[in-house]
Amino acid sequence: MDLLEFSRDRKMMSVLCSRNQLNVLFSKGAPESIIARCTTILCNDDGSIVPLTADIRAELTSRFHSFAGKETLRCLALALKWMPSGQQMLSFDDERDLTFIGLVGMLDPPRAExxxxxxxxxxxxxxxxxxxxxxxxxxxxxxxxxxxxxxxxxxxxxxxxxxxxxxxxxxxxxxxxxxxxxxxxxxxxxxxxxxxxxxxxxxxxxxxxxxxxxxxxxxxxxxxxxxxxxxxxxxxxxxxxxxxxxxxxxxAAVAEGRAIYNNTKQFIRYMISSNIGEVVCIFVAAVLGIPDTLAPVQLLWVNLVTDGLPATAIGFNKQDSDVMKAKPRKVNEAVVSGWLFFRYLVIGAYVGLATVAGFIWWFVYADSGPKLPYVELMNFDTCPTRETTYPCSIFDDRHPSTVSMTVLVVVEMFNALNNLSENQSLLVVPPWSNMWLVGSIIITMLLHILILYVHPLSVLFSVTPLSWDDWMVVFYLSIPVIIIDEVLKFFSRNPIGLRLRLWFRRSDLLPKRELRDK
Missing domain, CATH: 3.40.50.1000 (HAD superfamily/HAD-like)
Incomplete structure (x- = not known):
């Protein structure tokens, strides 16, 4: 006939029912709310109604806590009240002096996972x-x-x-x-x-x-x-x-989000270290006073083609096994901390130095090169104005820049493997864990070999075919980037490097995240 909806302050609801000229109010709700409104109790033995004494009230409360506590049941208390026969509407004042009927316990077990x-x-x-x-x-x-x-x-x-x-x-x-x-x-x-x-x-x-x-x-x-x-x-x-x-x-969504975040950081890391390597290469060549190691067209090839494919494939890295073991960064902490940027600098510096080293190697040590004294290489710009035992045209030879360019490409491919995981070793996260990256490295190397050994392309990119000895030197100059990064990863994973990480955290390099006001 009438209904008092459930409300959170009352923690109960009531309904007025009529049958055979008899009006009854039925209530259900939280046991503590219902029991507090009851003054009598319905007996199971003979259906009589007796006063709800303090002892009975305490027993009901104890039984309720037993159901809720030991048996983990979600409990509801039930009560009733006989109402005047002519009453058609309910008010909150009617939810007083109720007669307690009983407790209902419902088992709602937690999911196993x-x-x-x-x-x-x-x-x-x-x-x-x-x-x-x-x-x-x-x-x-x-x-x-x-x-x-x-x-x-x-x-x-x-x-x-x-x-x-x-x-x-x-x-x-x-x-x-x-x-x-x-x-x-x-x-x-x-x-x-x-x-x-x-x-x-x-x-x-x-x-x-x-x-x-x-x-x-x-x-x-x-x-x-x-x-x-x-x-x-x-x-x-x-x-x-x-x-x-x-x-x-x-x-699961948190783990997936962390994986995406980590892949984004790995992408940033790969691109930053590559760009740092190119800057270091140009800077070191200028400081040492040697010819430019790379031509603009070669730098363009490295940035657009050889860097682009592996960088894209890094986004398909699988979730690290310890993705849910790392502590979350603080709200005001930068995406790239000082320690992480230090790692970028170390890798980028090596990329640049290795590229310059390949250039110098061909002039000074290569059997197919002129084997110049290093001081002659530094004074290349004065060659036309003085007497030399070698022709000045050797400084226009495409071999040294080809070696440098190939070192830069190969070292970046090895560095791409470093970016399979931020902190896990390649022994734990092997290259085949991301076949997209493996495929991109293979395609990149095939494209690079194509421009080296196909004549019209080699002329376009100012490169020349390399010998087997040249390739071995390229490999020896490139592979240490993996060893260096493995050492840095070791410090990142282990407590021995904690003090270093905390010290470098003093300065954050990329913008901090601010809490958004929703």
Whole structure:
């Protein structure tokens, strides 16, 4: 006949029913709310109604906590009240002096994969706070059943109801937020409050929700995550919608996002180290006073073709096995830290030096070269104005620049293999883990060989065919880039390099990420 909808402040609902001229109010809701409104109880033995004494009330409360705690049941309490026969409407005042009928326990077991998903988050430095409208005892028992919070020595200091939290002084609220793992009897307004409070502590917050009232919290969160079974309002306010309503899907998305982020960093690393190598090559040649090691057309070929294919293929790197073991970077931390940029500089410097070394090798040491004294190479520009034992035309020979260009190409191919993983060794992440990269390296080398040995192309790019001895020197000058990066990766992986990483973190080279105001 009439209905009082469920509300979060009352935590119950009531309905007025009529049959055979008898009006009865039936109520259901949270046990603590229903029991507090009951003054009598219906006996199972004879159907009589007796007063709800303090002892009976205590027994009901104990039984409820047993259901909610030990048996992890979600509990509802049921009650009734006989109403005047002529009453057609209900008011909230009618929800008093009820007769307690009983408790209903429902088992809602957690998914089997939730435990591992939560442990993966904790290993990754992602803090998990369970936020629920359920009873505190039920939620605590369920968390213990999952086993995800077994590492807490004292769980009671990490579990709060919304009312308990609101009663704390501001300073204690701040401390509670820092160690909170479970937040129960929560209303939508508490979710938004929790998001704002955590953001004020410089935390990046992801919030899940499914109802219309969850929309403000989802919108305010840095990452709003709506359930696929949720309302359209919740979905529109969110950044991500789960198709299967599974927490493990969130963790999988985090892992995938980290993999994409790492691949982006590897792409940046490859391109920066390549450009640094070219700059170092030009700078060193100028400092040493030797001819330009590379022609503009050769630099263009390296940048557009030989760098482009491997750089694109790096985006297909597989997810590192330890992607969920690395701690998340801070909100104000740059994408490329000082330590990482130092690694770029080291690799780039070697690329440049190796390129120049190939040029000098042909002039000074190669059997097919002029074997000039190094001082003669440095004074190449004065050759026409003085007497020499060699023709000045050797400085126009295309062999030295071809060796340099080939060194630059090959060393970049080896450096591309370094970028299969930021910190994992090639012994752990082998080249065939990304066949796209292997294919791009093969194609790049075939294209480079093509311009070396096909006459019209060799003329266009000012190169000449190389001998077997030339190729061996190219290989010897290029392969150390892998050894150097393996050493740097070792320092990045192991505690022995922690102090170095912290020292280089003082200066960040790329722009910092700012929290967006949603």
């Amino acid at each position: 939730v435990r591992n998903a939560m442990l993966s988050c904790m290993t990754a430095g992602i803090r998990v706070i369970v936020v629920t409208g359920d009873n505190k005892s039920t939620a605590e028992s369920l968390c213990r059943k999952i086993g995800a919070f077994d590492h807490f020595i004292e769980f009671s200091e990490r579990s709060y109801t919304a009312s308990e939290f609101e009663e704390l002084p501001p300073l204690q609220q701040t401390l509670a937020l820092q160690r909170m793992a479970l937040f129960t009897r929560v209303e939508p307004s508490h979710k938004r409050m929790l998001v704002e409070a955590l953001q004020n502590q410089n935390e990046v917050v992801a919030m899940t929700g499914d109802g219309v009232n969850d929309a403000p919290a989802l919108k305010k969160a840095d990452i709003g995550i709506a359930m696929g079974s949720g309302t359209a309002v919740a979905k529109s306010a969110s950044d991500m919608v789960l198709a299967d309503d599974n927490f493990a899907s969130i963790v």
